[in-house]
Amino acid sequence: MADRVVERTAAQALTEIADVGGTAHRILGDTLSGPPEERSAQVSASVDDTTAALNVRLSIAYPASVASTTHQVRSHLTRRLPELTGLVVTRVDITVTALYLAQPGSGRVR
Numbered sequence: 001m002a003d004r005v006v007e008r009t010a011a012q013a014l015t016e017i018a019d020v021g022g023t024a025h026r027i028l029g030d031t032l033s034g035p036p037e038e039r040s041a042q043v044s045a046s047v048d049d050t051t052a053a054l055n056v057r058l059s060i061a062y063p064a065s066v067a068s069t070t071h072q073v074r075s076h077l078t079r080r081l082p083e084l085t086g087l088v089v090t091r092v093d094i095t096v097t098a099l100y101l102a103q104p105g106s107g108r109v110r
Contacts, residue, residue, distance in 0.1 A: 001047055001085060001086075001087065002047070003044075003045045003046065003047050004045075005085070006043075006045040006047050006052050006054075006081070006085055006087065007043045007044060007045045008043075009081065009084050009085055010043040010045065010054055010056070010077055010081060011040045011041055011042070011043045012040075013076065013077060013080045013081065013084065014040070014041045014043070014056070014058065014073065014076075014077070015040065016076065016080070017069075017072060017073060017076055018061075018064075019060055019061040019064035019069050019102065020041060020058050020059070020060060020061075020069065020073060021041070021058065021059040021060070021061065021098075021100055022040050022041055022042070022058065022059060023041060023042045023057040023058060023059060023097045023098075041056055041057060041058035041059075042056070042057040042058075043055070043056050043057075047087065050086075050087060050088060051087060051088045051089070051090045052081065052085070052087040052088070052089050052090065053089075053090050053091040053092075053093075054077060054081075054089060054091065054092045054093065055093045055095075056073065056077075056092060056093065056094045056095070057094075057095045057097050058073070058094065058095075058096065058097065059096065059097055059098040059099065059100050060096055060098075060099055060100075061099075061100055061101070061102035062099040062100060062101055062102065064102070066096055066099075070094045070096065073092070073094060074092045074094070077089055077092050078092065
């Protein structure tokens with residue numbers, strides 16, 4: 001299976017997880033191409049005959065726990081990708097590029 005097919009499949013699987021958004025160009029700053037939650041995460045894959053290693057770049061909705069969310073991402077990809085591609089995921093490296101507000105203005109008292 002081609003690396004690109006696995007990359008797109010993994011990126012699509014990430015849309016199934018709450019609090020995960022796309023990659024950002026700057027950490028905790030303005031992004032250059034729209035809010036991170038409207039873009040997809042970036043995934044690069046290294047595929048052998050029956051295994052895949054993934055490198056994921058994503059953003060996380062504030063105030064979600066970074067540790068908990070990245071653990072959930074690893075677990076989800078390790079379980080979901082074999083279902084979709086038949087490949088065993090051997091490694092998932094994650095880079096969190098930004099934190100974004102899940103719902104701007106929420107939590108305000110008027």
